[in-house]
Amino acid sequence: MSGMSLPRRAAHAVAGSSVSERVADAQAFVYAPLLDWARRSPLHSDVLGHSLHPALTDLTIGCWTSATLLDVVGGSASRHAATLLTGAGVAVAVPTALAGAADWAEMTGSRRRVGAVHAAGTDIATFLFAWSLAARLGGRHATAVRLGVAANLVMAAAAFLGSHLALNRGTARRPSEGIRQPVRPG
Incomplete structure (x- = not known):
């Protein structure tokens, strides 16, 4: 593990953490009814050949990053x-979040743990952006900017x-019809 980059070591630590497992168990309990619905929803489709969640994250993160850039360099206008x-x-x-939750509901082992911490982080960021x-x-622009940067x-x-x-x-791959995809262990 010492030959790994810092980000990869961080992901590896999250994947093996007992705290991450407790976060995953708590999320599974709290979101259980929503997870079942999300797995049956159109947000959990294979029409793209991969999960819809990554494409939607581009929209979310793009909006929020752009807002923060405007706050920092755009001035009051x-x-x-x-x-x-x-x-x-x-x-x-x-x-x-619903598309990601549907994907997460099918994960096990270390993927489930990393996904749970990912989801907790996105929940916190979403709360901060809200x-x-x-x-x-409410006209509190300076507070809004600080919250946006933190988020x-x-x-x-x-x-x-x-x-x-x-x-x-x-985890975003969807098997093509008739083609069996190799599954990497948890």
Whole structure:
């Protein structure tokens, strides 16, 4: 493990953590009815040949990153646009989370643990962005910007774990009809 990069060591630590297992168990308990629905919903499709969740994350993260960039470099003239982007990100976070939850419900072992910590991070970031939106709508721009920057930092860490799952662990793949895909152990 000493030859691994710091990010890979972090993902490996999350995957093997007993705390991550407790987070996964808590999420499975709290979200059980929602998980069953999400697995049967159109958000859990194989029509793309891969999970819908990664494509939706691009929308969510794109909105929020753009809002924060406007806040930092756009000045007061960009506040309205930043508010719209923050709100759009919060709105699209709902189907994004449901698509991810449907994928997560089928994971086991270390993938399930990494997915649980990823989901907890995205939940925290979404809450912070919703709080930022409320601050924006209440005229508290400085607070909204601080919350947005903090939320982007949390989202970056959560997105790293999600990318690790989708790209390194193959959790976003959907088997093609008639073609059996190899399954990597947990």
